[in-house]
Amino acid sequence: MAEIAFYGFSALSIGAALTILFTRNVMYAALCLFLTLLGVAALFVLAGADFLAITQILIYVGGVLVLLIFGIMLTYRPDRESNQKKNLVLTSHLNQFWGGLVALGIFGVLFWVILNANFMIIHSPQLAEFTPQRSTLRSIGVHLMTTHVWAFEVAGLLLLMALVGAAYIAAQREK
Amino acid sequence: MLPIVLLSILGLVVLFLGFQKSKNLLLPATLLVLAIVLVANFLHWNDMPSLYFKNMLFENKFTMAFSGIVIFSAFLIVALTRGFVDDESAQPAEYYTLMLFSLVGAVMMIGFENLIMLFVGIEILSVSMFILTGSDKKNLRSNEAALKYFLMGAFATGIMLFGMALLYGATGSFNLTAIKGYVMANNAPSAMLYVGLLMLLIGMLFKVSAAPFHFWTPDVYDGAPTIFTTYMSTIVKTAGFAAIYRLLSGSFSGIYSFWWMTLAVITVLTLLAGNITAVYQTSFKRMMAYSSISHAGYLLLSLTALTNQSQSAIVFYSLAYSIATISAFGVLMLVAKETGVHSYENAERFEAFNGLGKKNPLLAFVLTVSMLSLAGIPLTAGFWGKFFVFSSAADRGLTWMLVIAILMSTVGIYYYFKAIIAAYMREGELSAIKVSPFYRLILIATTIITLVFGLMPDFLKGLV
Numbered sequence: 001m002a003e004i005a006f007y008g009f010s011a012l013s014i015g016a017a018l019t020i021l022f023t024r025n026v027m028y029a030a031l032c033l034f035l036t037l038l039g040v041a042a043l044f045v046l047a048g049a050d051f052l053a054i055t056q057i058l059i060y061v062g063g064v065l066v067l068l069i070f071g072i073m074l075t076y077r078p079d080r081e082s083n084q085k086k087n088l089v090l091t092s093h094l095n096q097f098w099g100g101l102v103a104l105g106i107f108g109v110l111f112w113v114i115l116n117a118n119f120m121i122i123h124s125p126q127l128a129e130f131t132p133q134r135s136t137l138r139s140i141g142v143h144l145m146t147t148h149v150w151a152f153e154v155a156g157l158l159l160l161m162a163l164v165g166a167a168y169i170a171a172q173r174e175k
Numbered sequence: 176m177l178p179i180v181l182l183s184i185l186g187l188v189v190l191f192l193g194f195q196k197s198k199n200l201l202l203p204a205t206l207l208v209l210a211i212v213l214v215a216n217f218l219h220w221n222d223m224p225s226l227y228f229k230n231m232l233f234e235n236k237f238t239m240a241f242s243g244i245v246i247f248s249a250f251l252i253v254a255l256t257r258g259f260v261d262d263e264s265a266q267p268a269e270y271y272t273l274m275l276f277s278l279v280g281a282v283m284m285i286g287f288e289n290l291i292m293l294f295v296g297i298e299i300l301s302v303s304m305f306i307l308t309g310s311d312k313k314n315l316r317s318n319e320a321a322l323k324y325f326l327m328g329a330f331a332t333g334i335m336l337f338g339m340a341l342l343y344g345a346t347g348s349f350n351l352t353a354i355k356g357y358v359m360a361n362n363a364p365s366a367m368l369y370v371g372l373l374m375l376l377i378g379m380l381f382k383v384s385a386a387p388f389h390f391w392t393p394d395v396y397d398g399a400p401t402i403f404t405t406y407m408s409t410i411v412k413t414a415g416f417a418a419i420y421r422l423l424s425g426s427f428s429g430i431y432s433f434w435w436m437t438l439a440v441i442t443v444l445t446l447l448a449g450n451i452t453a454v455y456q457t458s459f460k461r462m463m464a465y466s467s468i469s470h471a472g473y474l475l476l477s478l479t480a481l482t483n484q485s486q487s488a489i490v491f492y493s494l495a496y497s498i499a500t501i502s503a504f505g506v507l508m509l510v511a512k513e514t515g516v517h518s519y520e521n522a523e524r525f526e527a528f529n530g531l532g533k534k535n536p537l538l539a540f541v542l543t544v545s546m547l548s549l550a551g552i553p554l555t556a557g558f559w560g561k562f563f564v565f566s567s568a569a570d571r572g573l574t575w576m577l578v579i580a581i582l583m584s585t586v587g588i589y590y591y592f593k594a595i596i597a598a599y600m601r602e603g604e605l606s607a608i609k610v611s612p613f614y615r616l617i618l619i620a621t622t623i624i625t626l627v628f629g630l631m632p633d634f635l636k637g638l639v
Contacts, residue, residue: 110370112366112370113341113367113370116366116367117365117366117367118367146229149229150228150232150292151231151289151291151292151295154179154279154283154295154299155295157183157279157299158295158298158302160276161273161276161277161302161303161306162302164190164272164273164306165269165302165303165305167269168269168310169306169309169312171266
């Protein structure tokens with residue numbers, strides 16, 4: 001049963017990702033991105049990473065994707081001259097040869113790595129606490145407030161900086 | 176780890192100072208903050224190397240020296256912003272705060288012990304650079320540069336993060352010492368470890384603009400406001416090289432034979448691409464962008480060698496390079512402002528320096544010393560920088576790379592001298608440029624530092 005779910009969700013993610021790659025319609029691409037992210041979230045659930053799956057849905061599906069669709073909506077200028085045409089936002093494909101070559105290269109390397117990987121769980125104290133039956137939320141919370149508290153704090157600085165930068169770029173000049 | 180805490184808190188204070196009507200207090204306040212941080216950085220100089228925040232950050236003389244270079248460079252660059260901020264009639268509080276916060280990222284990249292810290296540090300530095308690159312909002316080239324930098328940078332970050340995940344998968348830890356322990360225990364590294372290291376290095380080499388990941392550099396350095404080009408080509412590069420050195424020497428020195436060839440190929444490509452393309456540039460600013468690629472090549476040469484001397488060699492080289500770059504761009508900013516009233520495009524060409532030597536002997540002298548230092552002519556700090564880098568490569572026996580590096584540094588002399596020739600031998604209608612006393616003081620200081628380290632290199636080399 002778990003295998004059927006795994007292959008089903010994998011096919012969903014990969015199929016939707018390929019559609020993003022080949023479609024020229026930006027709206028379709030955004031909707032397919034939604035399917036891809038949802039499929040990946042399901043794969044996280046199957047791998048026992050419940051927190052990651054919820055975060056994926058909250059941040060990417062709930063936040064980033066809505067932002068993306070708003071972005072398309074607000075930057076799109078409809079063609080007023082011809083009302084007959086459909087309102088499509090189309091992209092064009094450039095540099096297909098080099099882009100394809102780099103992508104194939106990265107794919108080949110990762111494929112080779114995954115084939116050669118040894119997926120035994122490494123015995124380290126951090127991983128020893130991990131038990132797939134229980135929720136991972138508790139140990140993530142404890143680590144975030146103890147061993148990784150500094151990374152957590154500094155991520156706040158990163159967000160503050162992004163906020164200052166966004167306000168600066170969006171602000172109108174006085175003159 | 177006082178600098179990180181101080182920079183974060185005092186950065187906020189500077190941001191709040193921006194609420195005041197008068198903006199005159201901002202520059203002195205920022206300089207004061209940087210001076211305090213610089214002093215705080217060296218407070219623990221004589222202490223033993225130590226770990227901070229649950230093994231997240233590491234501090235020893237090497238990291239303190241590098242943080243010192245980064246903070247000192249930032250001090251000099253902020254001191255040169257005076258004219259820039261007047262022109263822009265912008266919100267200087269935001270500029271200064273972003274600069275201070277970006278230094279937090281730089282210091283974290285230098286002192287990381289955990290790969291998570293490296294990642295957050297690189298992100299902080301990069302995000303602030305994306306914003307500062309596009310800060311000249313009315314200039315189309317600045318916008319283009321920011322967008323290009325952002326897209327390429329995001330892609331490189333993705334690759335780097337993938338590399339970190341693979342390293343974690345292979346070794347079971349993000350900690351440098353733990354990774355070193357794993358590498359020592361398992362003599363033949365797995366495919367996962369090797370590819371993880373490679374992807375992590377690609378991401379970091381992108382940030383220091385090594386070939387073949389340098390394609391963004393000329394456009395971004397050319398399009399960004401000159402003051403932030405200076406910032407990028409000194410601070411981002413210095414912190415990036417410190418991070419690569421920490422990573423390679425801290426975790427992977429045990430499997431030197433597995434990665435040195437990859438790094439050697441990248442080094443040679445960087446040296447060739449940077450120096451040969453720089454010859455054909457007509458814009459001084461674009462030439463400096465390519466020259467920064469070539470300097471990345473010399474620093475990579477020392478990293479490829481990775482001997483006991485590499486550490487002090489890259490400290491010295493980074494300092495010499497940063498100081499010379501700051502004074503060169505400092506002169507360019509003055510000259511471009513003077514000539515660029517009508518034609519912005521031509522202001523940054525070599526011809527802008529024509530006749531500089533007649534009316535502005537001080538500026539011409541500062542430019543000459545910085546060019547000589549970048550070219551690696553004796554009696555300047557740049558010569559000793561190159562000397563230490565080359566001697567560390569010679570210790571490892573990398574003779575063929577050494578030959579290429581020396582050939583390329585002679586090519587470098589050609590394009591650096593183009594600026595000197597323009598300043599002294601060409602006729603031009605450049606009038607005397609009014610330089611504020613403070614600006615003059617900074618330029619004289621950078622020139623004196625370059626000359627002093629050129630005469631007495633042991634002074635600094637003995638410290639680290």
